[in-house]
Amino acid sequence: MKGVILAGGTGTRxxxxxxxxNKHLLPVGxxxxxxxxxxxxxxxxxxxxxxxxxxxSAGLYTELLGGGKEWGVRLTYKVQEExxxxxxxxxLVESVLEPKEKFxxxxxxNLFENSLAPYVKAFQEQEAGARVLLKEVKDxxxxxxxxxxxxxxxxxxxxxxxxxxxYCVTGIYMYDTSVFGKIREVKxxxxxxxxxxxxxxxxxSEGQLIYDVLDGWWTDAGTFExxxxxxxxxxx
Numbered sequence: 001m002k003g004v005i006l007a008g009g010t011g012t013r014x015x016x017x018x019x020x021x022n023k024h025l026l027p028v029g030x031x032x033x034x035x036x037x038x039x040x041x042x043x044x045x046x047x048x049x050x051x052x053x054x055x056x057s058a059g060l061y062t063e064l065l066g067g068g069k070e071w072g073v074r075l076t077y078k079v080q081e082e083x084x085x086x087x088x089x090x091x092l093v094e095s096v097l098e099p100k101e102k103f104x105x106x107x108x109x110n111l112f113e114n115s116l117a118p119y120v121k122a123f124q125e126q127e128a129g130a131r132v133l134l135k136e137v138k139d140x141x142x143x144x145x146x147x148x149x150x151x152x153x154x155x156x157x158x159x160x161x162x163x164x165x166x167y168c169v170t171g172i173y174m175y176d177t178s179v180f181g182k183i184r185e186v187k188x189x190x191x192x193x194x195x196x197x198x199x200x201x202x203x204x205s206e207g208q209l210i211y212d213v214l215d216g217w218w219t220d221a222g223t224f225e226x227x228x229x230x231x232x233x234x235x236x
Contacts (some may be wrong), residue, residue: 001045001046001048001101001102001104001120001124002047002048002049002050002096002097002101002103002104003046003103003104003105003106003199004050004052004093004103004104004105005038005041005049005050005051005106005107005108006052006086006090006106006107006108006109006171007022007034007051007054008052008053008063008080009022009054009083009090009181010023011222012140013222013223013224014026014224014227015031017101019146020058021056021060022054022056022057022060022061022134023109023110023222024108025057025061025064027231028155028221028227028230028231029079029231029234029235030092030234032179033108033109033111033221033232034051034064034086034108035071035110036074036108036111036234037106037158038065038068038073039071039117039158040106040112040116040230041104041106042071042072042073043115043116043117044104044115044116044117045117045120046070046101048073048074048076049068049073049074049075050066050076050077050093050096050181050217051076051078051092052077052079052089052092052093052163053080054079055078055079055081058077058079060232062077062084066209067127067193069125070201075088076096078093079092080092082104083145083193084191084192084193084194085086085188085189085193085194085195085196086107086171086194086196086197087186087193087194087195088128088185088193088194090179090183090196091180091184091194092104093181096179098140100178101176101177102174102176103173103174103175103176104120104123104172104173104174104231105171105173105174106172107171107172107177109171109220109221109222110170110171110172110216110220110221111218111219111230111234112170112172112214112219113168113215113218114214115200116172117166118173119131119133119172119174119212119214121233127206128211129203129206130173130175130176130179130200130203130206130208130209130210131174131209131210131211131212132169132172132173132210132211133169133172133173133211134167134169134211134212134213134214135169135170135213135214135218136166136213137167137168137185138168139168140160141149141159141160141161141163142168143159143168143169143220144158144159144165144168144169144197144200145157145158145159145160145164145168145169146164146165146168146169147164148165151210152204152208152210153200153204153209153210153211153213154204155204156197156200156201156204158195158197159177159226161170166193167213169197170214170218170220171220173200173215179199182202182221185202186198186199186202189222217233219233
């Protein structure tokens with residue numbers, strides 16, 4: 001299996017830190033943020049990784065990571081020319097995957113404690129559909145919230161005022177190449193982007209969106225507070 005890390009975006013919530021550098025290159029504990037995702041994939045046995053990056057810091061990424069040899073992986077880069085949403089960024093990797101190949105997607109600012117290995121194994125054994133990882137959170141209204149039934153997700157509500165569960169959908173997704181057909185079918189949201197929630201809801205409507213609950217701590221390090229908390233955890 002290959003891995004994909006989506007590390008584009010503008011990082012507006014971390015401005016002015018992100019005025020001249022992509023947020024995924026900011027330090028988290030003892031390493032740049034992007035390195036933690038690479039390490040999690042490597043430990044799970046995934047050695048071929050595609051990084052989707054923005055033009056802003058492309059040179060810095062290649063200077064830091066190169067081809068990935070130092071990190072025990074092989075890296076390929078795809079450049080997202082402009083912000084178009086997570087699903088649009090994901091569509092850029094279609095050309096490097098084999099037909100029907102399964103792969104794991106991480107949002108580069110999702111930082112977490114435990115290994116992905118058991119979840120990857122479960123997905124390898126899954127016959128069809130997609131798989132996402134959930135986490136129980138204090139304020140699910142900030143996230144995409146799943147409606148659950150019989151170990152499947154019926155649908156996902158994006159930032160609901162009255163969440164139907166205390167779980168959020170983390171930025172850890174597992175697909176096969178059928179996802180690219182679904183991306184082509186979704187329409188841009190009100191903010192003009194292709195939303196990954198819409199793609200996942202396509203799987204959910206077919207009864208094909210399976211989930212696991214992620215063990216250990218997890219954070220979306222996209223704010224000053226969560227970036228600080230993640231740094232503390234990685235220094236322990």
